[in-house]
Amino acid sequence: MSATHHRTIGLGYIAISVVAVIFGTILSLLMRLHLSWPAWPLPIHGLILPEEYLALVTMHGTIMLFFVLTVAPQSGFGNLILPAQIGSQSMAFPRLNAASMWLTAIALATLLAAFFVPQGAPISGWTAYPPLSASSLAGPGQGAGMDLWLAAIALFAVASTASAINTLTTIVKLRGDGMTWQRLPLTVWGWFTAALLSVIAFSVLLAALAMLFCDRHLHTGFFLPAQDLINATLLQHHGDGSPLLWLHLFWFFGHPEVYIAILPGMGLTSMVLANFARRRVFAYRLMIATTLLIGFLGILVWGHHMFVAGLNPFAGSAFAISTMAIALPAAAKVLSWLATIWRSRPQFTTPMLFALGFVSLFITGGLTGPILAQPILDEYLHNTFFVVAHFHLIMAMAGVFGLLCATYYWFPLIFHRQLSERLGKGHFWLTIFGAYSTFLPMHLTGLAGEPRQYAQLNGIPGPATSLLAATTPLQLHITVSALFLACAQLPFLYNLIATMLSPATSPKNPWSATTMEWSPPGPWALEPEPSKTYRGPCDYADDGLTFTPQWQPGATPNPPPE
């Protein structure tokens, strides 16, 4: 395989994500250990200082959101699966594709390098709010570390935009014969919408990063209020900059970003549920529409991150309404998932279990969405663990379940080997138990007032500590659960290694799938036959056994109800 082949590039992206997820997980475990036992010295390193805790928060968020949840579903599986799924033999711009992959790798290396510069990694969170991100006076890590952070994210923005352009052009121009827009699998619609959002959002982020860089080094003060003091030093600049301006620009990017992370998983869930329920996707066209609608509304809701940041209350009301409007297409998706499997006899294979887990986490995490969308409730909850619970369930855990579902589902396609079902099912039950056990109690500690992004919550005398003492047992429970959740991935790791060492014995289409990537010559055959598409996906007969894949010529035996 050449270095510009989309399979090589897809696996490269996955490798980047694997490195990132290992770092990100270790950082999160360190955070949990520190929260439960603040006096525990980390071996070799020693005590975790408050600023080091903030660096952990910052780097965990940045690594996980950018380099795991954006890279793996969109670029990783996008490259591995997308061309075959639309009946194309390649991506539109292979060299650009390779360039964006290497740029992403360099971005990750730059970000991780922030740990090793003087004063260490940045401490202003993955959102990098000014004025404290705009000056090295603000604390350790806000000097060289913050500059590396800016450089890494700028590189990442450029790479993601290039990758999205490639994805969009591939879907628009390289669909094979007969692959009409309505016959595209919902995964492709997920990738398409996410790529559109990437093109819109990442360049706005790039502009904001450039302006923040000017504020830091050229004293322009785009984001700095007049007469701003940091640590008793007056920041030299002219005019009235506004930190809110950064928030607007950042969240105009940041909110679409979380949809970029989750949309491919939503599409995959629809397809996998239909595959193993041996049904058509319920309301296919409506699902295409809701995918696009979620993307569209996703760019109109950024203000709900700013309710307590000094946003005009009238603007807050408008953003509350647009945010709650997203509940409509999201609920339509959930109903379609449920209707697709309703009274079917699903095969509970591992990918199916992870898809069901995705639905479960999406509902659980989604239900707190309309609560946080109301300014008056968000005022109390915004800086508590309630929000941490919300976004970890709906974005992080659902996103990871989408990734695990994709891995189990497409492993036979990519490596001609099937992962062990027994280990896979065990992995699923341990993971979903660990996920809920970790993140559900955070709702309660958040409601009890536990603030997020605080380095130490117990052991300091004062009224707040005595108030929070009630949450200490739950805190301990969360920490233990987080460790359990991390350990629950070990069977998965063993499964991967053992399967890769075993001989390639998987049948061509082990899941009886109908989409084009499973068509006989295989997506990476040396002399691939140009494939034709004859019908929409998921054409299963009522008996639950026979099915007509998209690549099979002839009339469609079970035409979809119009």
Next chain:
Amino acid sequence: MPPILTPPEIDRRKRHDEIREGDNGNGRRPPIDKRTGGNGEGDNWDGRPQGQRGPRERLSQVRIGVFFALFAVLMFFIAIVSAFFVTKASGHVDAYSRYINDWLPTAIPSILWLNTAVLLLSSIAAEFARRAMFHEHDVMDEWIGFGRPTSRRATLWLSVTLALGIVFLGGQWMAWRQLAAQHVFFRSNPSSKFFYLITVAHALHLFVGVGALIAALIGLHRSRRMLSRQILVDATVWYWHAMGLLWIFLFALLEFAQ
């Protein structure tokens, strides 16, 4: 409505009956778009899979890519311009309860009018180059091997574009020098911040365009495939046009909206 008009269920000639002919724009087939499918040789271009349908397939792919990229560039400038308006409307209340807005409009050097005219001219020259690459009669000649009429004409016009582009960038440099001579620097005033931010960001994008022009000029000499030469010129010129159009909006903003 589905974009593929002929449903694949309608039986066409089987793929493997066909002799596979290299259709890369430099093979047997002339590099002219035949949308009708076949020109009497039984080419059956309509029956071919995507990507092998005709010489312009690759061209339209690159165009789509360039347009998506230009959309990303547009969003970049939309972000900066919205920050411009926000900052222009921002102020603070001082110790004497007075509302202070520090925004003082920056006097735009009049050389920018000249620069704008130069950039417009460069865009016209670029369009001549682009049209030259698709002049059917000359393209046929060049493809058959009767000299290189299209590439030569495009080289000439692209060189003019390049020269005018460099003149524009030089003119921008002079505008910055003039402002600096009046002690208007990047950090002097909210409006000067945005003047420099916008003009420098646009100049950087134009530098990319200059790089693309140089690449296209090299490609016109080095590339052996007619199609590659067409694509290089076409993509570069669309980018150049977009930067010109963008500049007109940005210039109008700086000149009239401060």
